[in-house]
Amino acid sequence: MQTIAQKIAEELGVRDAQVVSTVELLDGGSTVPFIARYRKEATGGLDDIQLRTLEERLQYLRDMEERRIAILKSIDEQGKLSDELRAKLNAAETKARLEDLYLPFKPKRRTKAQIAREAGLEPLALGLLENPSLDPRAEAVAYVVGEVADVDAALEGAKQILIERFAEDAELVGRLRDAMWGEALLCSKVVEGKETDGAKFSDYFSYSEPIKTVPSHRALALFRGRKEEVLRVSMVVGDPEQPPYPHPFEAQVAAHFGLSEGGRAADGFLLDAARWAWRVKISLHIELDLMQRLWSDAEEEAIRVFAQNLRDLLLAAPAGQRATIGLDPGFRTGVKVAVMDSTGKLVDTATIYPHEPQKRWDESIAVIGALAQKHAVELLSIGNGTASRETDKLASDIMARYPELGLKKIMVSEAGASVYSASAYASQEFPDVDVSIRGAASIGRRLQDPLAELVKIEPKAIGVGQYQHDLSQHRLGRALEAVVEDCVNAVGVDLNMASQPLLAQVSGLGDSLAANVVAYRDAHGAFRNRKELLKVPRLGDKAFEQCAGFLRIKGGDNPLDASSVHPESYPVVERILTVSKTTLADLMGNAKVLRALQVQDFANENHGVETVKDILAELEKPGRDPRPEFKTAEFKDGVEKISDLKPGMRLEGVVTNVANFGAFVDIGVHQDGLVHISQLADRFVKDPREVVKPGDVVHVRVQEVDPARKRISLTMRTKEDDGAPSMPAKPSAPREAKRPAPQKPKPSAPASGGALAEAFARAQKK
Incomplete structure (x- = not known):
């Protein structure tokens, strides 16, 4: 546990103690919203985003530890766990590294190499590898026995053993994987005859880009194009039109095992085995890994974008x-x-x-x-x-x-x-x-009230993501549920007005307890105070601790029940009333009195400085809604369809979605326009969310209109003649639903081939 805490602390840039305390709270049943709001002293003030990241990394590292233990046990049971291998497995920091080390020991189907070992050919293979001066054919004669028909069969079996040995070397595979990620191009080409049906993927009919720089939306577009059998996608090192042959990594395989053409009898045999190891084993394995890495990174980014857009939408002005x-x-x-x-x-x-x-x-x-x-x-x-x-x-x-x-x-x-x-x-x-x-x-x-209404709908159906149907529905659902939970608890919930779906998102409740709360409310009338929650069936002390601070009771027995002050902190308020010599009614909202108080005077071992600060801030503006002020946009009269748009036209619109490459804006013509990231402001913009978020009312100018492709290019730059391109320089995502994609000049030509990528596609489908 300490090792995991140290890793997470290093990644987040926080102290070990903060992580340890947070993990203890999570393991004790506390929710992220509760920890973020009411346990700041324990976490050192980690916010909900940091806590969500910590929670996710904690799960990943714990899963990896379970896998590490299982691998160690498996190898040990085979009698092959050396001290050196154990040390390497314990030092592995990623799941990929663990699997590389486990590959030679992983139970597998009966391979050609295994059959050759059973035929007694392993000494021949290892002997030639250790001493290339030996004559392979002369050495093989001694192994022509039993099922080994002749010298050629013996040498083929030895070759298969060496190919498998080369392909399962963890250090080699890891190094080549890193090199491939750094050097390879991701290329795509249109499948012949699909030019018309796959027109929305036209930006990728002839495309190549370094795989390490491919952004999320382009990767997802390529994967979808391949899934719909419009695109062939492959990885190429060198010129996409003329990939190098032989592949440069073949030489690296040979060099790793000290093989070279030195005129020795077995050099040709061994180099041939190294070539085949790359071509039929290592290259396929690495391409599958890197395609999966690209997909995983793109998926993670797409989920992050969706989650951020959902957060902005839920916290839109009511x-x-x-x-x-x-x-x-x-x-x-x-x-x-x-x-x-x-x-x-x-x-x-x-x-x-x-x-x-x-x-x-x-x-x-x-x-x-x-x-x-x-x-x-x-x-x-x-x-x-x-x-x-x-x-x-x-x-x-x-x-x-x-x-x-x-x-x-x-x-x-x-x-x-x-x-x-x-x-x-x-x-x-x-x-x-x-x-x-x-x-x-x-x-x-x-x-x-967008928040109260949208929680009734499955987050994935709200439609503010990109390629959401292509993503892992489990990962996406978990991320979006976390966003909904954070938003609901950030705003707070009226206990006597909230629907069951809204109550279900409150920290510590969930569907079952929310249903019990509603049933109790229907049977006994409105709650008069928070303590009455303890009368709800199955709502015990732990659930009360988690939920009470986020539930509001307006006009109840205690004015504090309408605020975010947690019942466990009511004694602090009583001390404040005693010191300030005033009543609660006179204190709440009285900024002059509250700002004159010294935080340290009310802090103790149970209620630290951060908690007291939050209490005073809440008393100053009790029940404050963190959402922005409500504003409306006015669509221009006479502009009702895409054909009504003209370049230079200035319009008002509402941001409906934000992607990494720009923002979509509803300008009232049934088709959202795209403000590319380069057109969001007169300055350089790294992340569109620096400038806009869903629900924002913005002023835009029409740049280009393509009615045939239903694409509208907009700009938010204030300068009329800024020399900036109206369309993005690189291909963007194809249209999805009512979201247009930017145009693009044709990129470089694609590579031919793609058998390895197609194999990945088949594996992904399975």
Whole structure:
């Protein structure tokens, strides 16, 4: 455990003691949000992102230790575990290194080399390797016995033994793997006849790039192109058009074992074995490893991007307690209407038909106007799917027809609304409401409080990632669930208003206890204080410790229950009240009194300085919502489809997604435009998230429009003539869903071949 703690501490750049304390808390059942918020003294102030990284690395290193123990046991049982090998295995710092060392001892199917050993040919192979001056054919004569038919068969068996020995040398394979990663090009070429069907991969029809520099989105695009049998992908050292032959790494295999052409009798035989070891064993093994490494790195980055986008979306500004009409646009089936009161309760519904084919425009305006007047509606929330732009125009006419209502319209992402509307929870929440109306209700609620509504939807269905369906669903799901948990607990949850899915994300609860909390609330009415949580079935002291600080009770018995001050810290507040000689009601929100207090005066062994700082900050702004202020974007009138766009046009839009190569912006034409990373600002931008995040309202200028490929290039640079390219210099991701990709000049020509890459593809499919 100490060794693992030291490794993690070194990677994170923190003290060993911080890691040890955190691991103890995690092993004791504490959650990351609880540790980050209420155990700062123990962790030395590690934040939730650091803690998530620590938790992930802890799992990886523990898994590796289990694998190390299993490998040591396996080799020991074979009677082949030397002190030197044991030391190497114990020193291995990666799973790849462990597997390299284990390869010669790993139980495998009966190979040609194994058959040759059984025939007694190993002494012949080792004898020639140790003394190349021996004549192979003369030496082989003595081994022509039993199943060995002749000298040629003996030499072939000896060759197979040497090939396997060369290919399983851990030091050699490790060195060649590193060299290949540093020198190889990743190349792709279009499969003949797939040029039209695979047009979205046209950036990769003739492409090559050093494998070590291939970014996540390009790697994932290449893997998808190969999976869809549009691209052939391979690794090449040297010129992609004319790969070197023989391969330079063949010489390195020979040199590793001291082989050379020195005129000795066995030199040719041994060098031939080294060549075949590279060609049929080592090269395939290394290419599979490096393709897997590229995939794993790309997957990790894609998951990180998805997680960050999800975090930004969940923490987007809520409209708050304002009556809202949710509009789920449609043509033939009509626009579904759901009226939500200020608390998010569904109070009225309707279906209107303003568009093709019925065109009941004026009637639809009258219906919405009447509903808005009846329920004192302030906001119109419009889903951004089919017929959204036309419905947005309808909303504009409604606002013009009824100016006295003071309505505002906002286009929101409807990603996942259909998933929610057909879910078991939606059926429970709206048992007598049509599925399509449930979607409109979700669209309305996600404007009022995006976090509270989006937690009802599986994170993967929210649609703010790249190539999410290609990724490991287990890894992706685990990462996104962690983001949801962190966001929910960062904001806090109203105990008496929260839905079961929202409560389930609170630290220490989960689905089962959340259901019990809701059942208790339904049976006994609103909670009056946090201590009442202990009456909920199966909610014990540990769960109470983990969840209490994140649950809010407004208007309850104790004003502190509406804050993030944990019940375990209430004694600190009592001491503060005694020293300041005031009441709790007078103290909360009183910045003058609170800032005059000395933190050290209230710190002790149970409540350290960091905890007291947090308490004072919370008392100054009790129940403060960390999310930003609510803002809206205005789409330009007359710009409703991609053909309406003209270069130079200035527009307002909303950032819908952020990738490593730029940001996608909804400008109201059904097709998101791309602001390439080079166009996000007048300065150099390393990470798009330095400038934008999902939900931001931004001003953009149209650079180029490609209606045929449905691609829109935008810029956020302020200079009209900045000389910067409007499209990225390197290929970007193909379009996915409604996300366009940048254009690119054709890169260098691809390498021919790709049998090794295809083998990897088959292995991946299995």
